[in-house]
Amino acid sequence: MAFRWKPNVTVAAVIERAGRFLVVEEETSDGLRLNSPAGHLDPGESPAEGCARETLEETAHRFTPTALVGIYMSRQRSARGEDTTYMRFAFCGTLGPLDPGRALDHGIVRTLWLTAEELRANRERHRSPLLLQCVDDYLAGRRYPLDLIHVHPSVNGGGDD
Template sequence: MAQRWKPNVTVAAVIERQGRYLLVEEETADGLRLNNPAGHLDPGESPAEGCARETLEETAHRFTPTAVVGIYLARIRQPKDITYLRFAFAGTLGDFEPERALDHGIVRTLWMTVDEIRASTARHRSPLLLQCVEDHLAGKRYPLELVRVDPSMG
């Protein structure tokens, strides 16, 4: 029997303040790339919990998801063929923890305008970065209850 296809489940925070979006610059095999604060969902956590954790690990900011911006499916074929299922959340940016070290590979955080993000697509780690920002800018917000988490996950 062929190996079953399983997409990688990821979470991302779409954080805007005064017309700028919080991004991370990270080291990748392709050089420095830009992305939303994002990462893989860990076992036993809900997508909203994973998003809060990843945002803290990558930006040293607390984050409370308040709405789903979108659920996305994307396929990256180089260097390996991988499909990502991304849950993107808008929310409230909380306290900054300056003593916290950023996740391995994260070089820095930065605030960029939509125009700067649009002009830097060659540096995007994921094609979903811009789509998430565009959807946020268009006002797409869905209740957190859209993503149902069964009690068996806890």
């Protein structure tokens, strides 16, 4: 059977408050890295639902996506020779209050509020090459309606046509 290429679908939140962006510091095989609250899309959820879930898991804040900032692709090769392509759906929205009793997802060390300049000064610590591009697009005012992404009912287990 021929190899079938499939990108890994990820979701990310671009959350800005008073000129600072909410990022996570996470343990990776390459050491501590910075990233947007982000992760892989799970079966049965829309990209917006996945983004809300990942933000809660990684920051202990509820997040309600209100707009799509963009759809991005990147390709990364690991030190072990793994070649992975990612397709990222980045959203902006409304951040709810912190749930102080909620533990952060495995590997997340802490959350930070950094300016775009601080993010630019720490590019070597970015987990994803898309982190700064998403922030720059947000700062440029890129916002697309959530209904740009059509999610067929079959995704959630209904309407198989």
